[in-house]
Every structure is written in C-alpha cells, then in structure tokens.
Amino acid sequence: xxxxxxxxxIGSLTGNKIDYPSMLAGYGDFGALQRIRYGALSSAGIDIxxxxxxxxxxxxxxxxxxxxxxxxxxSILYFNGDASATNYSRTTLQGDGSSASSSRDVNYSQxxxxxxxxGANSTANIFSVVTINILNYANTSTFKAVLMRTAxxxxxxxxxxxxxxLWRSTSAINRLSxxxxxxxxxxxxxxxxxxxxxxxx
Amino acid sequence: MALVMTPIYTQTASGSASLITFNNIPQxxxxxxxxxxxxxAGAAVDIVLYVRLNGDTSSTNYSNTRLYGxxxxxxxxxxxxxxxxxxxxxxxxxxxASTYSNNEFYFPNYTSANFxxxxxxxxxxxxxxxxPQVLTANLWRNTNAISSITVGDFGGNNFANASTFSLYGxxxxxx
Amino acid sequence: MTMIHIATITQAMGGGLKTFSNIxxxxxxxxxxxxxxxxxxxTPSYTYMRFNGxxxxxxxxxxxxxxxxxxTASANQINANYVITVPQPANNALANVYGATIIDILDYSSxxxxxxxRAISGxxxxxxxxxxxxxGMWRDTSAITSIGIGSAYQEDATFFRxxxxxxxxxEQTGA
Numbered sequence: 001x002x003x004x005x006x007x008x009x010i011g012s013l014t015g016n017k018i019d020y021p022s023m024l025a026g027y028g029d030f031g032a033l034q035r036i037r038y039g040a041l042s043s044a045g046i047d048i049x050x051x052x053x054x055x056x057x058x059x060x061x062x063x064x065x066x067x068x069x070x071x072x073x074x075s076i077l078y079f080n081g082d083a084s085a086t087n088y089s090r091t092t093l094q095g096d097g098s099s100a101s102s103s104r105d106v107n108y109s110q111x112x113x114x115x116x117x118x119g120a121n122s123t124a125n126i127f128s129v130v131t132i133n134i135l136n137y138a139n140t141s142t143f144k145a146v147l148m149r150t151a152x153x154x155x156x157x158x159x160x161x162x163x164x165x166l167w168r169s170t171s172a173i174n175r176l177s178x179x180x181x182x183x184x185x186x187x188x189x190x191x192x193x194x195x196x197x198x199x200x201x
Numbered sequence: 202m203a204l205v206m207t208p209i210y211t212q213t214a215s216g217s218a219s220l221i222t223f224n225n226i227p228q229x230x231x232x233x234x235x236x237x238x239x240x241x242a243g244a245a246v247d248i249v250l251y252v253r254l255n256g257d258t259s260s261t262n263y264s265n266t267r268l269y270g271x272x273x274x275x276x277x278x279x280x281x282x283x284x285x286x287x288x289x290x291x292x293x294x295x296x297x298a299s300t301y302s303n304n305e306f307y308f309p310n311y312t313s314a315n316f317x318x319x320x321x322x323x324x325x326x327x328x329x330x331x332x333p334q335v336l337t338a339n340l341w342r343n344t345n346a347i348s349s350i351t352v353g354d355f356g357g358n359n360f361a362n363a364s365t366f367s368l369y370g371x372x373x374x375x376x
Numbered sequence: 377m378t379m380i381h382i383a384t385i386t387q388a389m390g391g392g393l394k395t396f397s398n399i400x401x402x403x404x405x406x407x408x409x410x411x412x413x414x415x416x417x418x419t420p421s422y423t424y425m426r427f428n429g430x431x432x433x434x435x436x437x438x439x440x441x442x443x444x445x446x447x448t449a450s451a452n453q454i455n456a457n458y459v460i461t462v463p464q465p466a467n468n469a470l471a472n473v474y475g476a477t478i479i480d481i482l483d484y485s486s487x488x489x490x491x492x493x494r495a496i497s498g499x500x501x502x503x504x505x506x507x508x509x510x511x512g513m514w515r516d517t518s519a520i521t522s523i524g525i526g527s528a529y530q531e532d533a534t535f536f537r538x539x540x541x542x543x544x545x546x547e548q549t550g551a
Binding site: 056057102141164 | 501503509
Binding site for chain 3: 205236237270299301303323326
C-alpha cells in the first residue's frame with residue numbers, strides 16, 4: 001500500500017483568492033505541520049528552550065505515565081520559566097465515565113493538564129494521550145490561549161476531557177516546561193512538538 | 202525533506218460494506234490520524250462508531266470513557282472489557298438526508314510496545330434538536346503494533362455510499 | 377500533499393464579514409485555526425461561520441460545553457443561517473484574551489453530501505469562560521467555495537487572526 005502523492009492544480013491570489021505557486025514555494029513537500037522537538041520524556045519532564053518564533057501555532061503531543069504510587073495524577077505546564085506568579089487559569093469539560101462536569105482553576109502558578117494520567121498503581125503499560133494546541137504563541141500583544149485534549153481510559157476507570165487554558169502574558173512563548181504533579185514520568189512517556197506554519201516563508 | 206503528516210490511504214464506501222478496514226498499515230510513522238465522514242444504513246438517527254485493531258475480536262481487550270451531548274442532555278459513560286471501543290459517532294438512515302458525521306481518531310505511538318490509547322472526537326449533525334457530539338478516551342490492552350484499523354457499528358449496517366475514511370501517518374523523527 | 381496553508385485574515389476591525397473566497401477544490405478537507413474576540417461588549421458573544429454566502433435557513437448547530445461550573449448540551453439553532461457558532465470573549469472582557477478555535481470540515485468539495493463541521497473551542501478569563509465541542513451542518517450539497525466569518529450579533533468581523541488550511545488526500549482510493 002504505497003502512498004501516491006501529487007501536487008494539485010493551483011490557482012491565483014488576489015485579495016482573498018489563493019496563489020498556489022507562491023504559497024507552495026518554500027514548502028516543497030513539507031507542508032504546514034513541521035517538527036520542532038521530539039523524543040522520550042525524561043523522568044523530570046520536558047524543558048524545551050529556544051522555541052523558534054517562525055510558526056503560527058504550536059502543537060504538542062504527549063503520552064504520559066507517572067512513577068508515583070498513585071492510580072492517577074496530573075501534569076503541570078508553564079511557559080518561559082514562569083512558574084511562580086499566578087498567571088495561569090483554565091476551564092475544563094470532563095467525563096469520568098459516570099458523570100460530566102466542568103471546573104475552573106483561577107490564579108494558578110502553572111497550568112494543570114493531563115488529568116487522569118495513570119500512575120504506578122494503575123494497570124501496567126497504559127499511558128494517557130494528550131494533545132495541546134497553542135494558537136498565536138509568538139504574538140506579543142495577546143495573552144496565550146491553549147486548547148488541551150486528554151484521553152486516559154484505564155479499563156474500568158479513567159477520564160476524557162477538553163480544557164481551555166490561559167497564560168496571562170503577552171510575551172512570545174519561547175520555552176515550554178512540563179512535569180508530573182506526582183512522581184516522575186515513567187519510561188515509555190513521549191513528547192513531540194510541532195509548529196504549524198501559516199506561510200511558505 | 203520528509204512530510205510530517207502523510208496521507209496513507211483513503212477509502213470511500215460504496216454502500217455494500219458494514220466495516221471499513223485499513224490493513225497492512227506501514228510501520229514507518231510515529232502516530233496515526235484517521236478522519237471519517239460517515240452515514241450508516243442502520244434504522245436510527247445516529248449510531249456509535251466503533252474501532253477494532255488488528256482484527257482482535259477478543260471480548261475483553263477494549264475499553265472506553267465517553268463524554269457526550271445529545272443536543273439536549275449531557276452525560277458520561279464507560280465501557281470495559283469489550284470486543285471493540287466506542288470511539289465516535291455516525292449519522293444513520295433516520296437522520297437528515299445527505300448528512301454525514303465528522304470524526305477524528307488520533308493514535309499516538311501506534312508501533313510502541315505499550316497498550317494502545319487513542320483520542321476520539323466525533324459529531325453527527327441533524328436538522329433537529331437531537332444530534333450527538335462525543336469526546337472519547339479509548340484503550341486496547343495489547344502491546345502489538347497497530348497494523349490494521351477497522352471501523353463500523355459492528356451491527357451489520359452498511360456504510361452509505363460516499364462515506365469516506367482517510368488515514369494519515371505522522372512522523373516524529375527521521376529525515 | 378499534506379497540510380497546506382491556504383490563506384490568512386488578520387486583525388479584522390469591522391467592516392462586515394470577512395471571507396475566504398475561491399477556496400481551491402483540490403484538498404480532501406479543510407481546517408480553520410482561529411483566535412477570536414468580539415469588537416463589541418456583547419455577552420454572550422459568538423463567532424459564526426457561513427458557507428458560500430448562504431443566508432437561507434439551511435444550517436444547524438449543536439454543542440456540548442462547560443462553563444467552569446456546569447455542563448450543557450444544546451441545539452443552538454435549527455434552520456439557522458450560519459453553520460457553526462463558537463464562543464468568544466466580549467470586547468469588555470479581560471483585556472488581551474482571545475478565544476482559541478480549531479474547526480475541521482471533512483469532504484468540503486463533495487457535491488453529494490451536506491457539509492458537517494466539527495470544532496473544539498474555548499476561552500478562559502481567569503474566573504469565567506467556556507470550553508466545548510461544537511458541530512454545525514450546512515444543508516447543501518454544493519462544494520464549499522467560500523467561508524464567511526463574523527460576529528453572530530453584529531454581522532461584523534471580530535477576530536484577531538484566522539488561518540485556513542487544506543488537508544491532503546492519498547490518490548489511492550477504494551474500499
């Protein structure tokens with residue numbers, strides 16, 4: 001089953017029309033989704049520095065498990081080393097298998113995410129799935145809005161949730177740091193940071 | 202330079218298949234993304250879209266946690282030790298005509314030696330109050346790499362003509 | 377072909393709806409990524425989307441969402457004249473905050489199917505906000521050639537930035 005690709009027919013750009021030749025120049029076959037950093041998570045988590053400002057959005061994919069002697073735990077995320085001021089908040093939508101709920105964190109020092117991540121007391125080999133979208137991360141006039149999606153089914157327990165987060169800073173994000181709330185990340189935990197480009201430049 | 206997100210294969214239902222399967226999935230990517238635009242011949246407004254991996258029909262290897270809205274109510278439920286996972290939602294024969302659902306399933310690290318977890322987001326619209334939206338967490342308790350994905354309601358109801366299923370590979374590492 | 381940026385509209389400051397026109401028909405699916413905020417102090421406030429300039433009552437939308445305290449599922453509009461509505465901060469909300477929205481439209485160029493959009497969307501104002509899964513349908517089998525975006529109340533542009541992407545398809549097809 002070999003993939004077959006071809007460049008499609010292209011049009012012209014005037015105002016809102018689309019100029020495919022110029023839009024594609026510089027992309028080649030690479031596309032708008034591009035790799036920045038990736039790999040196995042260290043036990044301490046991730047600390048991605050020097051995030052280039054050349055993308056429009058960031059897209060982060062993680063699979064997480066904690067070594068803590070708990071059934072589940074969460075993770076924390078913060079930007080540009082800001083982990084002590086009360087600049088983070090979130091609104092959540094969550095299902096736990098028996099009820100749907102919504103909650104809020106206000107004036108936190110980090111952004112909580114990946115709720116329901118299995119710990120050492122959960123069935124082995126299970127990892128949560130997390131996707132994080134940070135739109136307009138390099139803009140210097142807006143606070144940073146984050147959409148976070150977590151799926152953590154543990155066969156008899158677990159959660160699924162969608163979270164809107166906020167970092168009240170107009171600084172461009174150039175550093176992402178994350179770690180487990182309880183314990184460390186277990187072997188097999190992974191991360192991949194992608195940039196979403198909005199131009200061919 | 203390699204594509205990060207590569208189209209692998211697309212299937213378009215012809216109206217005669219109740220299950221759509223992607224076999225022999227290349228093992229060269231890091232994650233898989235499957236998007237589905239579906240309508241079922243089942244006599245209902247909407248159906249649950251189930252996922253089975255590697256043809257594993259074991260009655261106990263799948264589980265899921267769901268949050269869903271119906272257009273008027275919201276709830277969360279769970280399925281444990283199943284023979285397929287309730288991952289999405291689909292329009293069916295009693296929904297507004299010509300209406301097809303919109304689902305995305307994201308499988309990270311599909312070749313890893315861990316159990317396989319994936320995200321499912323799905324909506325099935327309808328010109329009425331009742332229409333489902335679902336956010337699911339899914340689990341296949343098997344350490345094998347995913348080599349095939351099967352989608353359907355597992356109730357024998359064929360997918361309507363023009364239902365589409367597009368599989369993408371996302372590569373995290375490499376040139 | 378994979379994920380290709382098509383066009384961007386930025387820093388709209390009034391002057392009516394903003395529209396992506398002459399959308400190429402060569403992709404399989406579309407994705408819209410948006411930071412949105414109302415120009416006006418309207419609460420609640422929504423961004424809405426319209427296809428091909430159709431102002432007839434040919435759309436539906438539904439959602440399941442949380443407000444930080446409770447969860448609701450609703451059918452926002454039946455026979456509406458806009459396809460999808462997602463929440464946004466009003467102009468008098470906490471400064472510098474914009475909502476985040478990602479909308480996926482599958483098979484947008486189909487001429488046999490109505491068009492269903494799926495969106496994850498939300499904003500947080502450090503004490504209020506919404507997050508949810510939203511759906512919308514345009515009951516028309518025409519291919520989508522334009523997408524208009526604006527404020528639900530003022531028929532005016534609202535957002536800071538919106539980007540339109542085309543998602544590719546493998547040339548191999550068949551069940």
